[in-house]
Amino acid sequence: MLARAGAPVTFIGRGPFVDAVKHNGLFLDTVQFQERVKVNAATDLSAARGAEIILFCVKTTDTAETARDLAKVLERDAIVISMQNGVDNAEQIEAASGLKALPAAVYVAASVPSPGTVKHVGRGDLVLGPKNETTERVAAVFNRANVPCRISENLPGELWTKLVWNCALNAISALGKVTYGEIIASADAKQLLETTVYEVLAVAKASGVQPAGLEDPKAALAGAHKIAQQMAATRSSTAQDMVRGKKTEIDSLNGFIARRGKELNIPVPINHALFTLVKLAQESFAQAEVALN
């Protein structure tokens, strides 16, 4: 969207994606339009040299390694924005590399059906915070490019709210092999989702965070149902990863809640169960891959 609005953008990614983008541009198959956008692309992180804004979009399993490599090429005043799932990415980036990152809460339903193509099916808006020169500057860049970006004085709460949705939907969609719409169509799955949400809210509270917009737990459930309805045809990124035999971000989602719940002595049996089952299944895939090699 930034490149389409005229900003100089370079994608850094894996070979097949970069090749496709170099040759044919990036095909945006969105709810509002279909358009091919010309954009730079490179496989090497050194292409980030001199960048003013870095959108840090790797999976949380790759955060530390990417941050370390990125730190070697970035200027001192570069703005790194973590657009990842989870609530502790800025911490993890800084711990690994010394880089200070701004976290953003990202709401978008999209997938990459083939290298060079992004299929967008819902939303596409950002939250940054707190209000200061940097966040205002970045928000203006996004808003000019038709990516709605608001600034919140409770960004940790915004990240936790997104964590609530991810914990509620991702693992159930993956383990049950269902869309979000199928989850809320089943009374049992809805009950499972609700217990998951209550556990995450209890851990948020014990962590001293108020998830934004979820002051009333019933609003949290209503919100989860609404998101599931808005994205009824969506399968979670965790489900997409599992189908492809790839590592998931479960450690940053239900796994984070399981760890934090244990530290804070808050019972989170359902989040622990969802985490454990996804983890077992993805490791079983990894072993199957080894066996095939």
Add this chain to the structure above:
Amino acid sequence: MLARAGAPVTFIGRGPFVDAVKHNGLFLDTVQFQERVKVNAATDLSAARGAEIILFCVKTTDTAETARDLAKVLERDAIVISMQNGVDNAEQIEAASGLKALPAAVYVAASVPSPGTVKHVGRGDLVLGPKNETTERVAAVFNRANVPCRISENLPGELWTKLVWNCALNAISALGKVTYGEIIASADAKQLLETTVYEVLAVAKASGVQPAGLEDPKAALAGAHKIAQQMAATRSSTAQDMVRGKKTEIDSLNGFIARRGKELNIPVPINHALFTLVKLAQESFAQAEVALN
């Protein structure tokens, strides 16, 4: 094993299995021996006409229909033995057909890798009860055929003990795509298994049943670990069903505990979660099958 010991046995099953057995006998690939056994086979339930003992081995999803059809051909004094998973099969058979069935607790790790072949990997023993003329007669038949069969005065407790193992291992093996050995090799999966076991024991207690040999809950955990070790290379029947896109028996396992827990007001969140996830996944398979047809 009965046929191998010389008893007149007829298998009733589906076409491919029956054809294979008719042409080549039944190949028993067991831990103790490999042997081809000549045995009768038929696809029609009318082949049960005149039978003295009926080993009722259908999946619990097919109990009612099979019982109704069987009732039409059995003599009044035929002995029906339910060798199924779950604790309420005799009830279900009687409710559907009026037939009185003796439940048996069956311990065996086996699979059918191809029609006409049984691959046996562990145990192979039965429990009947209570002691009376009929159970003693049947136990003697099995024991003569080298199938260890003991008689218990607490058969409901024996069935519940097996239910404990099935609830503990089946769904986790299926959802996590792992063997029993991999479950107990993971601290998180072990914790999940333990919570599942405690929930089932609480429901057993509230149901007025004492699972046999599990008077001490710690013995129950030790027992689950021991079974998992004895059958370390095993994947549960639920896992085998899910891989093949077949209906599972989850309604009679964690699903039974979820329903009974709700009736008795015993919290069983983990059993409910395991039931719900397996149910979603198997219905998603069923839909995929419809979509392909």
